[in-house]
Amino acid sequence: MAKSLKISEKNADFFEKVFMVVKQIPEGRVTSYGAIARYLGAGRSSRMVGWAMNVSHKQKAAIPAHRVVNRVGLLTGKNHFPTPFAMEEALNIEGIEIEDDQVVDFDNKFWDPSRELKID
């Protein structure tokens, strides 16, 4: 279970970029940890993106972490939200249906930052 979750200065830069991308995710769309990692040039270190989400709750700016799922559209991070229902509900509000902890019509809702987001 997560406990202290402190951020080293070195990673702060990476986390910041992750948050930036996540904040750009349009409503009603979702993306995956790996997609973000690739977009940031982090290669296969998609776990770090997950870790970034883990610490995102302590950021001042609201991070729509509920729009980030794993590569098959599974809500793997739901257990890390305040309540296990928060993620699913937030997505539901945005018009994304969840069935058995999975995003319905994931392929259509998927938003690839490296393809649709241009670097500022």
Added chain:
DNA sequence: TGGGTGACCATAG
């Protein structure tokens, strides 16, 4: 210092 863990992903058998 070193081993285990993790909101993951890709590849191999």
Added chain:
DNA sequence: ACTATGGCCACCC
């Protein structure tokens, strides 16, 4: 199709 394994790299004990 499914399981196993390696890679990734920061964090914790």
